[in-house]
Amino acid sequence: MRALNMFVDDLYNDQKILKDKVVPREVIDSGKSLRDQMRGFSPPQGVWCHISGIDLIRHSDGEFYVLEDNLRCPSGVSYVLENREIMKRSLAKVFGGMTVTPVEEYPERLLEMMIDCAPSKVQNPLAVVLTPGIYNSAYFEHTFLAQQMGVELVQGSDLVVENDHVYMRTTRGLRRVDVIYRRIDDDFLDPECFRPDSTLGVPGIMRAYHAGNVTIANAPGAGVADDKAVYAFVPEVIRYYLSEDPILNNVPTYLCDDPEQRQYVLEHIHELVVKPTGESGGYGIVIGPHSSKSELAECAEQIKAHPRKFVAQPMLNLSTVPTMFDGVMKPRHVDLRSFVLSGKEVYVMPGGLTRVALREGSMVVNSSQGGGSKDTWVLKPPKNSSGKTMGQSQAQSQSQSGSGSQTQSQSTGPVGGNA
Numbered sequence: 001m002r003a004l005n006m007f008v009d010d011l012y013n014d015q016k017i018l019k020d021k022v023v024p025r026e027v028i029d030s031g032k033s034l035r036d037q038m039r040g041f042s043p044p045q046g047v048w049c050h051i052s053g054i055d056l057i058r059h060s061d062g063e064f065y066v067l068e069d070n071l072r073c074p075s076g077v078s079y080v081l082e083n084r085e086i087m088k089r090s091l092a093k094v095f096g097g098m099t100v101t102p103v104e105e106y107p108e109r110l111l112e113m114m115i116d117c118a119p120s121k122v123q124n125p126l127a128v129v130l131t132p133g134i135y136n137s138a139y140f141e142h143t144f145l146a147q148q149m150g151v152e153l154v155q156g157s158d159l160v161v162e163n164d165h166v167y168m169r170t171t172r173g174l175r176r177v178d179v180i181y182r183r184i185d186d187d188f189l190d191p192e193c194f195r196p197d198s199t200l201g202v203p204g205i206m207r208a209y210h211a212g213n214v215t216i217a218n219a220p221g222a223g224v225a226d227d228k229a230v231y232a233f234v235p236e237v238i239r240y241y242l243s244e245d246p247i248l249n250n251v252p253t254y255l256c257d258d259p260e261q262r263q264y265v266l267e268h269i270h271e272l273v274v275k276p277t278g279e280s281g282g283y284g285i286v287i288g289p290h291s292s293k294s295e296l297a298e299c300a301e302q303i304k305a306h307p308r309k310f311v312a313q314p315m316l317n318l319s320t321v322p323t324m325f326d327g328v329m330k331p332r333h334v335d336l337r338s339f340v341l342s343g344k345e346v347y348v349m350p351g352g353l354t355r356v357a358l359r360e361g362s363m364v365v366n367s368s369q370g371g372g373s374k375d376t377w378v379l380k381p382p383k384n385s386s387g388k389t390m391g392q393s394q395a396q397s398q399s400q401s402g403s404g405s406q407t408q409s410q411s412t413g414p415v416g417g418n419a
Helices: 003-010 027-029 079-089 094-098 106-116 139-149 207-210 222-226 234-242 258-265 293-305
Strands: 053-056 064-070 125-128 150-153 160-161 165-170 171-179 177-184 214-217 270-274 310-315 320-325 327-341 347-349 354-357 372-379 391-399
Touching: 003 222, 003 234, 003 310, 064 222, 079 094, 079 106, 079 354, 079 372, 106 125, 106 139, 106 177, 106 327, 160 171, 160 207, 165 207, 165 234, 171 270, 207 214, 258 293, 258 310, 320 354
Parallel strands: 125 150, 125 177, 177 214
Antiparallel strands: 053 064, 053 327, 160 165, 165 171, 270 310, 320 327, 327 347, 327 354, 354 372, 372 391
């Protein structure tokens, strides 16, 4: 996350990485995520991506791969906390004999990170969660996090900007707001700055932001780093800014905007996974081996017509976990979304959201596509009789949401693909 934050800050300022041709300029300029409104700006602490959801998979070669870096409004952490609560209630005896690292401190760490990134001149920062409203699919999470942090959940109509400061309407008058955890996409955040027809955002909030009077998390414009075409260059980004090799591998990615790579994709489309570069939530993905000839032909035409909008990756063998359906244990493909907070310090939740493709054979684990979830355990290292740590281990556990019930442990299956 340090490298990605440095990358975004560089893109909106000196663009050294483009001048040094580590990342092709056309990849950035041809995308839709770079916001001209953010050029020349740096947020407090230099943090653009305060809350991140990093999707990981385990391939049949036993290695973990980074599947995606979700840097705009990653969701799912509320299910992590709820899954753990359900597990503790239903398997209390199991928890009693295990040293499972708690995840319950996440809301506290989230609020702490937000306060750390408040404008420096504010003594007692006031933070809120900004939601699009009850019709948003993640509204439960918005309310849950606000309640857990003990802050107000607000909609755009609850906020007003005066003299480049943001205020919350209350029964006792206006109250100044210093930090906003926004769950509204950039396009709808401020009709004065982005889409003028937006009724979800707050007119003038970007003026307050640029004046340094409020912190917005994640920072507007941070999505430029989770463009799926940019993903292909993340290992080089890490090496460029940190002079380090990435610990985890990326999935090999073909850019359809590149003529040579596009030709390869079109010739091997039946064995690749094609993804839209600007979509999220599993929308628009075409899995070659699982698609009909007509679906592949339509996808190929889309690639030819709009090559910048697509990337392609080889099929990877997602690991599986046993999952109970009507009393029968069956394997289902999974990935793991880990949550990372970036403020003065970087915090990685000691757990995460194991997302499950509930449909047999499916590789699409997204909850918006009918996926379920399981609790994930990180076990504390055991100690010997003298109280010294003996080693580290991890375990993956099992509360499952969606259809089905509960399962035990994680296994790696040979069947697979990429989601």
